[in-house]
Amino acid sequence: MASADAKMSRFQLTAMVVGSMVGAGIFSLPRTFAGATGPLGAVIAWLIAGTGMYMLARVFQFLAERKPDLDAGVFAYAKAGYGDYPGFLSAFGYWIGSCIGNVSYWVLIKSTLGAFFPVFGEGNTLVAILVSSIGIWLFHFMILRGIQQAAALNMIVTIAKIIPIVVFILILFFAFRMEMFRFNFYGGGLDGGIFEQVRMTMMVTVFVFIGIEGASVYSRYAKERRDVGFATIVGFVGVTSLMVLVTLLPYAVMPREDIAGIRQPSMAGVLEAVVGPWGAVFVSVGLLVSVLGAYLAWALICAEVMSAAARTRAMPAIFARENKNKVPVVAMWATSIVIQVIVITTYWSTDAFGLMLNLTSSMALVPFLLVAGYALQLTTRGETYEQERSALRSRHILIAAVATVYTGYLLYAGSLKLLVLSAILYAPGSLLYVWARREQGKKVFERTSDIVILALATLGAIVGIYWIATGYIVL
Known part of the structure; x- marks a missing residue:
């Protein structure tokens, strides 16, 4: 292509x-x-x-x-x-x-x-x-x-x-x-x-x-x-x-x-x-x-x-x-x-439309936050800015910082209910990651932070399923 x-x-x-x-x-x-x-x-x-x-x-x-x-x-x-x-x-x-x-x-x-x-x-x-x-x-x-x-x-x-x-x-x-x-x-x-x-x-x-x-x-x-x-x-x-x-x-x-x-x-x-x-x-x-x-x-x-x-x-x-x-x-x-x-x-x-709207937004926030965070890393390290004037880099640092704070605020502005509903999808989805690592012959989790993230997602999924079963979350 x-x-x-x-x-x-x-x-x-x-x-x-x-x-x-x-x-x-x-x-x-x-x-x-x-x-x-x-x-x-x-x-x-x-x-x-x-x-x-x-x-x-x-x-x-x-x-x-x-x-x-x-x-x-x-x-x-x-x-x-x-x-x-x-x-x-x-x-x-x-x-x-x-x-x-x-x-x-x-x-x-x-x-x-x-x-x-x-x-x-x-x-x-x-x-x-x-x-x-x-x-x-x-x-x-x-x-x-x-x-x-x-x-x-x-x-x-x-x-x-x-x-x-x-x-x-x-x-x-x-x-x-x-x-x-x-x-x-x-x-x-x-x-x-x-x-x-x-x-x-x-x-x-x-x-x-x-x-x-x-x-x-x-x-x-x-x-x-x-x-x-x-x-x-x-x-x-x-x-x-x-x-x-x-x-x-x-x-x-x-x-x-x-x-x-x-x-x-x-x-x-x-x-x-x-x-x-x-x-x-x-x-x-x-x-x-x-x-x-x-x-x-x-x-x-x-x-x-x-x-x-x-x-x-x-x-x-x-x-x-x-x-x-x-x-x-x-x-x-x-x-x-x-x-x-x-x-x-x-x-x-x-309320099918409202649920789909809110859950779509919640699932998109994590990728957006990671993109903004990466841009902040790139600019603060000065990577790719070696030959650039400092004013441009400073402007990009500000842009990346505002984008990071904004996407972080959106996670707060959402609700814990949406986060645990997202976890219900993220946790079992990690099986695809295990599949990919196994077929490449690599260790599944190379960092302690990865295991912590998986544990939090799994805990969130368990809480989400429990809240749905008890009626605390109404789909």
Whole structure:
């Protein structure tokens, strides 16, 4: 897949970032934010999230340029900075978290259809699961035909799905009522102070920002290495602007309590309240295009992450196997099977979309924290900065430090329940690491710290299973 004709253009890489960021999350922002805070809290939340994620995007940008040999994406930086087992956990966590995120897409698609066809309910009825299953395998076999063809389709879909979002923003801009915006400003009727309101929004901001690393994951396909950084920053700035407007403008057309009570996708309900029933249909069609496009982008990313981990010997070698179209076929099968299993389990979930959203965010935080931490290591040691002016290095140290503090704060802003749910996945997933080390004839754990990490993950998994069994955690 390294031949010149298989390389991705700058525009295609940017489309991968935009396509993977604009998915289910942006269509759910009005209700999600309105249930937690008012415009003041929303602005503060986006300032925190935007600054933190911008710094993380800058980290991906300068790591792509300074460490071109680390072309396997997110997990390669964790492995370089912290060793084989943390590198594996980063790869596995990012992969399984992305699979869970893909499940949320299917849930939201069926929930959207449920507004018009009650048989789909909230996206987790038997009919919804059956239709989702058909979709999973249709995408699976399309992707097996070739990554380049799928990437080209993703670029077209990315352009198409931005249109309804822009139309939504323009309509609400002209319907803007300042007195309504002022009425909602402080989030009246909500419990807790502004700090608590902002904290409640943090996990959803993680979910909607996941995808800024899309170009980094595909860096080995870039025609020029600097295209990776360009795609990351341009995609981030453009999508962030859309998300902020989608969050704030509804506060100027409806009371906060009404927005919080709209079923997902809440963008549809907001537009329906402004222009009538056709607004809900318009947004719903846009969501279907958007989410199907995002699913395509993330199915590609899932398979590529697992394949890249296998190529660098962090995963069993079988996952690096490619078909005649240069698609990592075993990794793709593993991805589709895991997505299928999780889709089936949503039948027993009381809030399938919310659970998938929060768990995806939680699983992504560990890889993001390790990337930021590696960037901080690199800059403080001065590695690759020997011939550079000190001002540039100082600026990169600051960027890496802010990104590290931000991702660490997000782990705090989440909850212990999400951490133990994550551990339920991380602990048994470590069996893949044991498999990979055994087939290479290496000692499984070479560091005491690796054993400590495994012990903590195992303990967390046991606690998580116990809390689910006793009803303390409701899925």
